Amino acid sequence: DAGVIQSPRHEVTEMGQEVTLRCKPISGHDYLFWYRQTMMRGLELLIYFNNNVPIDDSGMPEDRFSAKMPNASFSTLKIQPSEPRDSAVYFCASSWTGRLGQPQHFGDGTRLSIL
Amino acid sequence: KQEVTQIPAALSVPEGENLVLNCSFTDSAIYNLQWFRQDPGKGLTSLLLIQSSQREQTSGRLNASLDKSSGRSTLYIAASQPGDSATYLCAVTWPGAQKLVFGQGTRLTINP
Numbered sequence: 001d002a003g004v005i006q007s008p009r010h011e012v013t014e015m016g017q018e019v020t021l022r023c024k025p026i027s028g029h030d031y032l033f034w035y036r037q038t039m040m041r042g043l044e045l046l047i048y049f050n051n052n053v054p055i056d057d058s059g060m061p062e063d064r065f066s067a068k069m070p071n072a073s074f075s076t077l078k079i080q081p082s083e084p085r086d087s088a089v090y091f092c093a094s095s096w097t098g099r100l101g102q103p104q105h106f107g108d109g110t111r112l113s114i115l
Numbered sequence: 116k117q118e119v120t121q122i123p124a125a126l127s128v129p130e131g132e133n134l135v136l137n138c139s140f141t142d143s144a145i146y147n148l149q150w151f152r153q154d155p156g157k158g159l160t161s162l163l164l165i166q167s168s169q170r171e172q173t174s175g176r177l178n179a180s181l182d183k184s185s186g187r188s189t190l191y192i193a194a195s196q197p198g199d200s201a202t203y204l205c206a207v208t209w210p211g212a213q214k215l216v217f218g219q220g221t222r223l224t225i226n227p
Binding site: 004028031033039042044045048050055056091093095097102103104105106108109111 | 151157
């Protein structure tokens with residue numbers, strides 16, 4: 001089975017530009033999560049979806065960040081305008097509800113550098 | 116506030132030793148707890164998931180235990196190998212939400 005697929009793997013762009021990160025969850029998974037990892041703050045949940053509906057976006061740092069999930073196989077995280085402090089590794093993860101709690105499966109991440 | 120803590124931040128041991136990584140959490144009414152491994156520049160790999168009703172889970176040389184009453188979990192690695200070198204993260208889910216709350220991780224180095 002293919003795992004969670006994220007693109008691009010690396011992104012370097014200048015401050016003020018729009019950045020779009022993409023994620024394809026594992027087929028059949030009904031939860032999708034976006035995380036950000038930095039040295040200072042570790043791994044933080046930004047937003048998560050259930051059946052394509054945003055459930056909790058309390059971790060989204062500010063209005064410059066937005067996330068969408070137009071269908072069960074695709075999600076985007078957009079930053080507009082980008083700032084140097086947005087530099088981090090962004091992970092997407094998915095899981096299946098199941099009868100009991102199921103493990104989250106992570107993509108390899110997008111390493112974002114804002115100059 | 117629901118928080119997860121991992122101490123120490125880094126650990127270095129000689130190859131072949133058995134070792135224990137620690138994880139503590141506030142609010143013992145957890146839903147489940149998950150241990151991950153992260154290699155440099157890579158994503159997270161799920162190692163073990165313990166449900167709140169379970170006391171331990173085992174996979175190969177790894178054994179994770181859960182003591183909800185004390186708010187602690189341990190990851191035991193037997194006969195450590197250099198390939199075990201990585202950062203190990205503990206993450207907790209509490210009822211009412213599917214989101215994971217992560218500890219800061221323990222960076223493990225196994226010296227040949």
